[in-house]
Amino acid sequence: MYDAQPMSRPMVVSPERAGSRPLVQVLHDWIVTVDHKKLGVMYFSYGILFLVIGGVEASIMRAQLAVANNHLVSPETFNRLFTMHGTTMIFFAAMPIVFGFANYLMPLMIGARDMAFPRLNAWSFWMSALGGIILYFSFIGGSGLYGAGTAPDVGWFAYAPLTSPAFSVGHSTDYWIIGILVSGFGSIGTALNVLTTILCMRCPGMKLYRMPLFAWMNTVMAVLVLVAIGPLTAAQIMLLIDRYLGGHFFDTQAGGSAVIWMHFFWIFGHPEVYILVLPAFAIVSEVIPVFSRKPIFGYSIMVAATVSIGFISLGVWAHHMFTVGMTSYANAFFVASTAAIAVPTGIKIFNWLGTMWGGKIRYSVAMMFCVGFLCQFLIAGLTGIMLSAAPFDWQLGNSYFVVAHFHYVILGGIVMAVFAGVYYWFPKVTGKMLSETLGKWHFWLFVIGFHLTFDFMHIPGLLGMPRRIYTYDASRGWEIWNLIVSIGVIFQVLGILFWVVNLIITFYKGKKTGNDPWDAWTLEWSTTSPPPDYNFATIPVVRSRRPLWDSKHPEDPDWKYE
Amino acid sequence: MCSRSANCGRQNSTGQSQPVKGPAKWALQCAALLCFLAIVSGASASSFAGGPSSTPSIFNPASTPAHDIYHLSLFVIAICLGIFLVVFSLIVYAAVKFRARVSDDGREPPQIYGSNQVELAWTVIPILIVVVLFLAAARVIHAVEDARFPADAIEVTAVGHQFWWEFQYPGYGFITANVLHVPVSDPNHPRPTHITLLSADTDHSFWVPQLAGKIDLIPNRKNEMWIDPHDLGTYVGQCAQYCGVEHAKMLLTVDVQSPEEFERWTQQQKSPAMVSDQVAAGRQVFESNACVNCHTVTGTGANGKFGPDLTHLMSRTTIAAGAATNTQDNLRLWVKEPDAIKPGALMPAMQLEERDVDALVAYLMSLQ
Amino acid sequence: MAATTMAVPQSEMPLSAHMRGKVGMWCLIAAESAIFSIFVVAYLYYAGKSLSGPTPAQVLEVPIFTSICLFSSSLTILVAEKALHIGNIKRFGAFWLLTIVLGVIFLLGTAREWHGLIYEKGLTISTNLFGTTFYSLVGLHAFHVIVGATGLTIIMIFTALGHVRQEHSERIGVFAMYWHFVDAIWVVVLSVVYFITR
Ligand code: HEA
């Protein structure tokens, strides 16, 4: 049950939409804002900006690798490209994008007027933004202003002792460290905020077990951020101590250990990948039910699976280290814990499937992306299982098979879910409907490009091609596969261009839409599109997981069954 | 089972989305996936046919650890393929079967909230599969990591350097570089090679896919691995842990020889460097330059450890860790301008005069 | 439309908006604990692995007095909180000041210890692994004490100027949680550095 008043009220037109105002003033508004919706949009746009930057870096790498013995870029440049690509994509594209979703939607979905700490929210965003700027400043300041054109070249997990002053002279690595450190503070702030909002700001009647799954999955995401970013922060501080104060944490000459850096990094790094994928699950868990016209299948089991993914993911990090020569017991332990994650993840896949089963699926572009997500994430998870069998990983680790695995999860899973989320919530954010025709172009070009690139990327891995090599010899027989992989990128770029064009055209010329274009069930659709500054004129009261279903079907409300 | 049917017609308030034709999409996606699978299996099959090829495919094993892994990998792939086929078919079936038809009456489908039996089934079955996977993996981990060695196993210490390999044969007392020579191991009387892995600078990883899985070489840490190649031949691989600028050109070759050939090779490696008056001029250049600070040539004053041992340079077919073939022209180019062959290699260009270079290369060519 | 609004009993919502300060602080404490645990792990891992001296046994002395000061500051801040809760501003101010003094004594103790270590016993952060891990872990904690003491002092100034009133007791309680956390961490650091590995 929800309070019907906001919907029946006339739309409140806030002043900035009423007429055009000077650009400076608009900018000023955005810069000083503490509104979770504006910050959400800023997080998201910031992430997209870096997605394109990281994508351009990836495209250059693919151009270099398309043929054997290529001389397009120098080895130094190539090493900087993959370092910057990986760092940018993980910390400054994927994280801000998923945080953007959480920021924008969380208060709306739980019937709150803002986040728990609006000013902290703004602070967190600007910290993340600052981190990205520091990282990219390395291009200018890497080896001092005179040696312009250097970026860090230590890889995104920056294994010791390559980061020690002896092997990485100049300041490029310092920019890498400090950029990530600073954005890490931002991430902790956001996670703290999201968690507190969910725990303390729910509207009356919104008990924990009535929250949308979106809120649950972001809860677990926030907890993971809180416990996982700490180790990264600590490790980066230690690295700074090594580099600036002559410490020996990772100094192998003075008895320090290179392996302990790996442990610290992956204690962060593995939960990190679930930090990224849980919000994607969250999006899918909202979109699939609405377009299948059924409630989510097995709500409480989904919650349990999410929580157990959170727990298990804290105990699997060393599957990134199967090749560093751990004892057979340690290896076996991490095989078991890693493979165990397949169980709760499988439960999720099956429950989404169960939600579609017996429904009446409406294929709008958002739903198409969700179905693509399901198929692709399935494959990506299974290649993860192959890697988790430690001996198999002794062959596949650090090969292109791993690169294919994680791009499969990230693009086939996370990015597809993000696209679905954008098509689904864009009408809420702007009041305008994205073009379905352009959307289909976007979907098909991207899916084709994705499969050309990342299906075929597994093969050179199986044929012995290590990652992070700037060139290879034709005699190894990897050339044809690399060529196909590189060609796929063209389609991906086209797909993404269609999307960007769609966003821009719709933003200026899109067709206006109602407050609830998808006939959906969660609270954000009960307020106007775009929502007013205060979200809800009257704080809603809910009695079930699908408050809008209750109000649309008063004769057969959900709360009778829960 | 808590289900109910909603007998309420859907008031399609704004009705934006229409059902789209599904089949075309599915056809394409299936086709893409089938291609992928066909190609993966094709790739492995073709490398089977062609004996020792220079493609280091993991599906063409030639040594026990690689064999064990190969069998495990087939098992794991089969399980994953099975899961994939089942779940993928279900997804496709649901996506096609339950799409809203054009003739739809606009009513909501029955609202189903879940089912405990089904949930139990799809929890228990994966748990069982995971247990099986774990046991299979644990068996191979134990077989490879906890293996025992016969007393006559060959001992080799591999030291990773930016960007080349040092191989020490403590049992024979010599050091060589970049090409690892081992005797073939008869499965009936196995004579494996036990390799101790160390690093002089950053992390590296020893990976020759046809012989064994990779193990990292990490400074201030001792790792171990072993191989027992069953077939004669040359096996290629390369450094598989990012180690700096020229990580890409830190190639690795393993030469598997018959026991006799191997003994002959060790005798030759043990002998001091050739001395020949014809190349005295070149030797003079070598010894009066910084070469001696970084390279060793036994029997001369050159005992540097920073670069590869050059005592028997000409017994290797490549230079600079496989970046170029070992020919007169390449040696010449290498000494004059290492960056032309391997940009970023840690050997400096020595700025010698043409005449000295000629003499020097003649000397290097004499180091049989 | 069926009955729309209804009163939701208070008991249904155990956490509500006025609790958010506490919840937020718990989150911060969780994140900080993660950072500290990594430093503690590094300390334990490198214990006894230094390639050269000095060793902890040679140079470290248990800081009994300053530790007692720090621990008792947790009690004094509790008393101050209680006083504010019932509106006794004077008593609050007195015990708040006492807390600051105890915190500062602890910091001075650390400063003295470090001075001795560096100038008399020749242990710096780059001497050996012990030096690196010791100064990092103890320093990280000391940094938190400094931040805490600064916060305490700011509140003290506001108290002196008469801006702190009974209704601020909840917020000040949130800040006090941080101070308690800093004390609790010292229990861990103290036992790891001065007892377990010495
Ligand atoms: C972002 C998201 C993400 C996600 C969700 C995952 C999910 C998984 N990953 Fe992946 N992974 C990465 C991102 C991700 N990964 C990245 C970025 C790297 C490399 C970092 C780097 O080196 O740069 C990496 C690397 C990586 C490695 C290390 C490889 C190496 O470097 O040597 C391993 C090894 O075990 C692994 C395993 C897994 C497993 C088992 C899962 C599981 O969670 C998958 C579970 C899902 C399924 C299994 C499918 C659905 C389940 C069913 C249908 C049920 C039935 C199935 C069974 C019973 C098996 N991953």
Ligand code: HEA
């Ligand atoms: C969120 C994470 C993410 C994402 C989205 C991507 C996306 C892509 N990645 Fe990335 N990748 C990583 C995370 C990610 N990657 C990580 C962590 C590593 C490891 C790094 C390391 O080893 O240290 C890695 C490494 C990595 C490698 C291995 C490098 C190596 O080991 O040598 C390769 C090689 O092909 C690659 C390729 C790609 C490609 C082709 C895409 C494409 O999908 C990108 C597609 C997007 C675009 C192309 C952008 C769209 C652009 C436009 C629309 C531009 C038009 C432009 C204008 C109009 C200005 N990636």
Ligand code: CUA
């Ligand atoms: Cu050595 Cu990479």
Ligand SMILES: [Cu+2]
């Ligand atoms: Cu992982």
